[in-house]
Amino acid sequence: MLTVLMGEYQRAYERSVADPEAFWRAAAGLIDWVTPPGRILDDAAPPFYRWFPGAELNTCFNALDRHVDAGRGDQPALIHDSPVTGALTTYSYRVLRDEVAVFAGALRRLGVTRGDRVVLYVAMVPEAVIAMLACARLGAVHSVVFGGFGARELAARIDDARPRVVVATSCGIEAGKVLPYQPMLDAALDAATHRPERCVIVQRPQHLFELRPDRDLSWDDAIDGAEPAECVPVAATDPLYILYTSGTTGKPKGVVRDNGGHAVALRWSMRSVFDTAPGEVYWAASDVGWVVGHSYIVYAPLLTGATTILYEGKPVGTPDAGAFWRVVEQHRVTTMFTAPTAIRAVKKEDPSGALLRGRDLSSLRHLFLAGERLDPQTYAWASDLLSVPVIDNWWQTETGWPIAANPRGLEPLPIKAGSPSVPVPGFRVRVVDGTGRDMPAGEDGAIVIDLPLPPGCLPTLWGDDERFVRSYLTAYPGTYLTGDGGRLDEDGYLYVMGRTDDVINVAGHRLSTGAMEEVLAGHPAVAECAVIGVADPLKGQLPRGFVVLKRGVEADPIGLEEELVAMVRAQIGAVAALRRVDVVPALPKTRSGKILRRTMRGIADGLDEPVPSTIDDPSVLDRLRPVLVNYPAAHGSEGSAPSS
Template sequence: MSESFDVKLEAKTYKPDSSYMENSNIGDWETAYNRYLKDPDGFWDGIAKELSWFKPWDAVKEWKHPYAKWFVNAKTNITFNCLDRHVNSELRNKVALIWRGEEEEQERIFTYRQLHREVQRCANALKNLGIKKGDTVCIYMPLIPEHIVAMLACARIGAVHSIVYGGFGAAALHTRIRDASAKVVITADVGYRRGKHVPLKSIVGEAVVNAPSVEKIVVVRRTRPQVELVSEMEIDYYELLNEAGKECEPEVMDAEDPLFILYTSGTTGQPKGIVHTTGGYMVGTYYTTKYIFDLKENDVHWCTADPGWITGHSYIVYGPLAAGATILITETVPDYPDPSVWWKIIEEFGVTIFYTAPTAIRMFMKFGEEWPNKANLDSLRIIGSVGEPLNPEAFEWYHRVIGKSVCPILDTWWQTETGMHMITTLVGEPMKPGFAGKAIPGVQVDVVDKEGNPTPPNVGGLLVIKEPWPSMMRTVHKNDERYRQYWSTIEPFYTAGDLAVKDKDGYIMVLGRSDDIIIVAGHNIGTAEVESALVSHEAVAESAVIGKPDAMKGQAIKAFVILRLGYEQSEKLKNELIYHVRMSIGPIAMPSEIEFVSSLPKTRSGKIMRRVLKAQEMGIDPGDISTLEE
């Protein structure tokens, strides 16, 4: 995206009941934001002091563009704040974690004291395997309590966790294990999905071939009879924990010590390993959970994401636990055994904060109001959206049917790279369907043209972040040059890669990506990663993929494929290629459509012009094509 462009903006305004503002943890936006602008470091200093530190900071931040340090020289451990801090208070017997399996009778509940105990045993078990501070552990698991325990156990001993979403295939898992140099992989024999087994252990077995860093595979065995552990590398999770000591002191971590690597799709085919550190990430996720979600003592917080994505890291685990919340996780999918399952869970457990994706909301719209109407949703206080822009139609339905025209909607914009919420409409403030809102207090964002000048209202441009923030990524693993690109595209700002527009009131509407990323059901899929998977098939000479608007997923993937000589176009081959992508990357990256072509639009330097393909597909003007080869 090189030029600004006019956007026609029209939006209704919804004003929540005045009680939301009166009881808000943060107050009104203008007062809170001005408090931040008056003294940015003082603002974050105050938030950080609500948490526990083994040694205080010498300075709130040290900024040498494009590198930041936050809470300089401070010492802490994020699990001390997520667990010990509460265990040493009146919250010790408060419910920390509720888990619901795919079958209704499957339910497990952990108080803070019980979760603390499990994490310490798991941490000692990892130590017994030789894992120490700075080592990387890959976690590839279904959404079960052991997943959360394993994450926290890594952080307890200073090991860096790299979580890979359980829907990814062996090739995608292999790439991430190798890049992170993981020493241990923690998995389960199976995940459960729609009544079927997902064979996670066998996928790991395939993925660790030619991954020399891996020394052990730890397996949570769920099925009966238990699967056999066949190789010398495989160890039973529970047996390992039974042999481990019960107490494990938290490793003293510098605020800038790495906490985790999380891979997100890149435009080069190689996933980017986003590196987050301990102190700033802890402060950012705690702050946004407590003040942006407006967390209260009796809230039951349900974020429907998976820990394999940043939303799961920040708003299933670290933010809510640091803030002392009760979190709910479930292995259920939203429409199995029928589309009432999630609404019944909300009723049964009294969920008060519900955070999901626009894809899920649009799916529920398709099923109709009868399903949520089967449950009592009166416990809901705040409902949220994450992963992609929430279109006005979905906003209206979500607000009316799920929120009963009462609950504020937090339509949040942020990224894997930002670690925490950056833009939303604060609880109690007027909401505009289609608009995420404004920068949260603590953050400075703007919409600018390619020279970095702010665009006027109703004129679209590029979304930028103007100042560093605590939970910002520190680098891209093994590729610091890629990190610097975020801060050098439109200096001195951080360029998010999204197109956006502001209205006259300063509300921001995010329009979508400006680069080669497709957002499918809230998940970032790199065009190059899908293209690489297609080209790895013996029949494919070249490929290009684009995102197409999709009523359910937001975007669907369409692939254009040039075949090698000797291969014939057929429906059978199309299905084979779709299956090949599924096995290489995972179901989320499967093209919904494949078109066989004889050529692809390219620049004279050989770069595929995907926007030309997209324009042709959408029936719109492709804009400047002066660099097109033919």
């Protein structure tokens, strides 16, 4: 261990693994309880563990009411900043509490009670946050579906969650285009076997929803005359929300988040990981349809008493690559959280940082990045540009908060480019081989987490305990399988190199595509890149690279390819066998910014690969498809001879 790691972080981590019940009992003191925790961990039926059994609370009370009761009702709670519409609205804690209470009363008048489900099909508007918190106020379970998801995906989630009410916005707005939601919602409700009783529609002036009187009512009509609802106490183990993530079978997996563990973990993380205090301005530039939006747009900042920003825009194009810096300056943001992909997009459009000049970013203390591996080049660019610590952190929809991070509130640790730093207290992270044995420091393997997972992580999947066990808990008994591969170094820092299915086998050599991407990203002309493994008759698989150039950069594709191949050969070795790198205008991504490598690989291998419902822009994949499928014809078979 580094000497610095023997400080407060190391003490906290050791407490969390040696006596997790005492550790999390202390953390629970940051939350207001109706019935305080007695027993901390129910471990009677492994692998099913429950935190704070017997305790009661209300998450909405902790997010809103208690701050008003403490005399901070006039502090800004939520800032809605929408460059796509020009709207800028600030809600104080008192105003937000009152609006949430009224909409909770409207839902109650529609028959929603504790334990009922409400599906939200929403854009990035204040009503999305209000509806989430209103469900929590009633003890109902919300399930947010990213606005604009296709009808089939929405129908699958409606059938699985079986909501009493659906709340939807009439449209979304992206890249200057208005996206009506009615066609998708109507088709989904026609296709679903479950029939919600009512739909509440937030009418946006950019496009109105044609209400069906037998099914729909507007948000304004729903709240008209509604009596504000008080907070309903629920068990700590009761579900707060369901968030669906992609499943390998095609049926989405409903990740369950409970009330008690979620509140304790997120409140603790804001202080200990994100170094954010009450009254400060915290901005997670994500979407409420994803886990980052749930955890760090809505719940964690409000549980803390901070001010959170709901941003309806993009890192580039609304209006330009200086959009993020405008928001930080205008709202005096102290901590910002976004995806590496967003920063790479800014870097591509404005590689010199010209749009930052003249901006006052003196309020900004940290930039946190997560969602995809933070490559060292993007880390270095952002660090040099902003002159603040750039903090990688790694986690999943299933965990709900960081597994590995640099715990800035506990003890700022040295930053190592390419690593999200160290396991967060509570997460007993190991790297193992195929038999479950720990790998030596510096050697790659599968990343697993010993059970029980800490508070805030999924206790199961909605309505499917068997799938929960099969998906996460059977590969290495007694552990949670993250599905990611990587290594721990001699200082205890974790390196996450990508999904284990992104490790390719070239003539018997297991190679990380993440390591190759790191090399490609180091070229000064490259804005972002992806490496996939494609089937090869001789070697099993061969790597293929794809790069997007920085804005304004012109390069001879053949000459650039030769340079990149030579770089990989020099830094990884000839065994990598990377011989083809294509320059492409864009890479296909999910709406949360993850590159669709598995989809690209399937197309290159000639499979009938379905287009994922999470794709941000299907046209990018359409343009890339000919490059993927014409690989052997364009370059000839690379399986004709072994690499030198």
